[in-house]
Amino acid sequence: NDEVKKLTEDPNQWVIQTGDYANTRYSKLDQINAGNVGKMQVAWSFSTGVLRGHEGSPLVVGNVMYVHTPFPNIVYALDLDNEGRIIWKYEPKQDPNVIPVMCCDTVNRGLAYADGKVFLHQADTTVVALDAKDGKVVWSVVNGDPKKGETNTATVLPVKDKVIVGISGGEFGVQCHVTAYDMKTGKLAWRAYSVGTDDQLLVDPEKTTDLGKPIGKDSSIKTWQGDQWKTGGGCTWGWYSYDPDLNLFYYGSGNPSTWNPKQRPGDNKWSMTIFARDPDTGVAKWVYQMTPHDEWDYDGVNEVPLVNQVIDGKERKLLVHFDRNGFGYTLDRETGELLVAEKYDPAVNWATKVDMDKNSKTYGRPLVVSQYSTEQNGEDVNSKGICPAALGSKDQQPSAYSPKTGLFYVPTNHVCMDYEPFKVSYTPGQPYVGATLSMYPAPGGNTMGNFIAWDATKGKIVWSLPEQFSVWSGALATAGDIVFYGTLEGYLKAVDAKTGKELYKFKTPSGIIGNVMTYTHKGKQYVAVLSGVGGWAGIGLAAGLTDPNAGLGAVGGYAALNNYTALGGQLTVFTLPE
Ligand SMILES: O=C(O)c1cc(C(=O)O)c2c(n1)C(=O)C(=O)c1cc(C(=O)O)[nH]c1-2
Numbered sequence: 001n002d003e004v005k006k007l008t009e010d011p012n013q014w015v016i017q018t019g020d021y022a023n024t025r026y027s028k029l030d031q032i033n034a035g036n037v038g039k040m041q042v043a044w045s046f047s048t049g050v051l052r053g054h055e056g057s058p059l060v061v062g063n064v065m066y067v068h069t070p071f072p073n074i075v076y077a078l079d080l081d082n083e084g085r086i087i088w089k090y091e092p093k094q095d096p097n098v099i100p101v102m103c104c105d106t107v108n109r110g111l112a113y114a115d116g117k118v119f120l121h122q123a124d125t126t127v128v129a130l131d132a133k134d135g136k137v138v139w140s141v142v143n144g145d146p147k148k149g150e151t152n153t154a155t156v157l158p159v160k161d162k163v164i165v166g167i168s169g170g171e172f173g174v175q176c177h178v179t180a181y182d183m184k185t186g187k188l189a190w191r192a193y194s195v196g197t198d199d200q201l202l203v204d205p206e207k208t209t210d211l212g213k214p215i216g217k218d219s220s221i222k223t224w225q226g227d228q229w230k231t232g233g234g235c236t237w238g239w240y241s242y243d244p245d246l247n248l249f250y251y252g253s254g255n256p257s258t259w260n261p262k263q264r265p266g267d268n269k270w271s272m273t274i275f276a277r278d279p280d281t282g283v284a285k286w287v288y289q290m291t292p293h294d295e296w297d298y299d300g301v302n303e304v305p306l307v308n309q310v311i312d313g314k315e316r317k318l319l320v321h322f323d324r325n326g327f328g329y330t331l332d333r334e335t336g337e338l339l340v341a342e343k344y345d346p347a348v349n350w351a352t353k354v355d356m357d358k359n360s361k362t363y364g365r366p367l368v369v370s371q372y373s374t375e376q377n378g379e380d381v382n383s384k385g386i387c388p389a390a391l392g393s394k395d396q397q398p399s400a401y402s403p404k405t406g407l408f409y410v411p412t413n414h415v416c417m418d419y420e421p422f423k424v425s426y427t428p429g430q431p432y433v434g435a436t437l438s439m440y441p442a443p444g445g446n447t448m449g450n451f452i453a454w455d456a457t458k459g460k461i462v463w464s465l466p467e468q469f470s471v472w473s474g475a476l477a478t479a480g481d482i483v484f485y486g487t488l489e490g491y492l493k494a495v496d497a498k499t500g501k502e503l504y505k506f507k508t509p510s511g512i513i514g515n516v517m518t519y520t521h522k523g524k525q526y527v528a529v530l531s532g533v534g535g536w537a538g539i540g541l542a543a544g545l546t547d548p549n550a551g552l553g554a555v556g557g558y559a560a561l562n563n564y565t566a567l568g569g570q571l572t573v574f575t576l577p578e
């Protein structure tokens with residue numbers, strides 16, 4: 001069943017969050033282009049009626065647009081033939097007690113379409129398949145238990161006859177996993193944990209490889225003390241990609257629990273790891289751990305776009321990944337071979353480099369700087385000036401890739417932190433965090449973000465646009481030689497793909513942490529984006545905290561957002577004038 005593959009090849013529609021299976025967020029549409037984007041205007045808008053962070057993007061299937069919201073996760077089907085009139089609305093009944101169990105705002109990264117159904121993965125971990133025509137529930141299944149700290153913010157990946165879903169809870173000591181359900185019935189197909197026994201991991205100790213070598217027996221539990229892996233985290237809340245030719249899907253796992261590294265000696269495998277798995281069986285072909293024994297909360301879940309590019313004179317099937325830890329990685333997606341690992345944020349100081357010497361004992365590992373090692377500095381010691389902050393040089397905000405320029409367009413953060421680990425004990429459903437942080441703009445300027453163009457074959461920044469705040473929105477690249485992204489102040493911006501020159505900006509009512517998408521209706525190209533400030537960067541504002549240094553949202557510099565943006569979700573749709 002390659003329905004989704006075919007649909008994603010049609011640039012007129014946008015049927016999964018990532019645009020295509022490869023996560024390039026590239027559109028072949030070029031009616032709106034570098035020459036005329038400056039004339040773009042608002043065609044129509046739609047208020048979602050929900051406050052807090054609006055991540056993800058709408059879908060367009062035929063003449064219908066599907067819009068989702070953060071908690072309570074309302075889904076609207078809008079009629080594009082009638083300027084967005086509501087065709088149906090689905091509002092799940094969810095226990096609001098799930099809200100305090102969500103670490104980083106009540107976000108949801110959106111819907112997916114396949115087989116006549118719209119798939120939603122709710123905050124309370126209920127996965128529902130809605131009939132795309134009338135919004136009626138076709139099936140629903142419960143994937144986790146919020147009382148144990150298990151929640152969801154991620155989208156759903158439809159592959160062949162299955163839907164694949166992740167789970168959140170790395171800040172709550174969840175043993176995280178990826179799970180596949182039958183697309184037609186919701187019946188459980190398989191579940192693969194990030195940390196655990198070989199049976200739980202769905203690995204073959206002889207065949208599953210790490211940097212070309214078999215991982216061997218008990219590869220995960222050997223790297224934890226005692227039973228700690230049972231509360232080991234490695235959540236799966238990020239973006240997934242899929243290569244239909246290799247029949248492998250890819251994703252990264254998040255932080256090991258707790259954030260106090262002293263409390264969990266060892267590499268804590270396979271947290272902070274990219275997995276390549278077979279969607280039919282769940283079995284892993286290869287793994288690569290970016291940040292062994294994390295000491296900074298650098299979740300490894302950021303998107304893993306798949307592109308074919310020439311390296312050393314040879315076209316290769318690549319997987320590219322901009323990790324929270326500040327390194328941009330390029331790997332061979334067939335074998336997991338590490339090809340490039342370079343800093344994409346000039347602030348990064350916690351490691352000097354990733355060891356690329358194949359004969360070295362530390363091959364593939366970051367070389368940690370003692371001064372910034374919260375493990376070496378120890379419990380109850382405030383390690384100062386670590387870059388990047390726990391928000392990472394990039395968080396969930398996905399990049400885009402243009403095959404025309406061969407460049408990645410990456411929304412980034414430029415923030416540093418002080419980090420103090422402390423002892424914490426595990427109680428189911430309670431935060432299992434074990435560190436306090438404060439975050440602030442990187443030294444040497446007053447900007448907290450950059451929007452960059454990156455050459456993944458060389459590991460080099462090609463151009464970089466400073467932004468006052470982190471760029472928490474996802475990018476879109478198009479055949480019109482433009483790149484779109486949103487800012488936390490609420491601007492939708494279009495820049496020249498080759499040079500980064502700003503060609504257009506428009507202020508939407510609230511900060512943008514949604515991802516820009518494009519489609520056509522009756523032959524005309526439209527660009528759409530959700531506003532609604534929130535996510536980890538905007539949580540202080542979205543949750544109405546008066547102290548910007550309070551709680552997990554301790555991100556001092558973002559308090560200034562108050563001066564720019566209202567709250568409240570809105571979809572804004574743009575097009576060229578007649
Ligand atoms: O470990 C986890 O389970 C988990 C989940 C989530 C989430 O579900 O949104 C985030 C994080 N961690 C996290 O570390 C993080 O920085 C973060 C930012 C955001 C966001 O949407 O802005 N979510 C999350």
Ligand SMILES: [Ca+2]
Nearest residue numbers: 170254255299
């Ligand atoms: Ca996390």
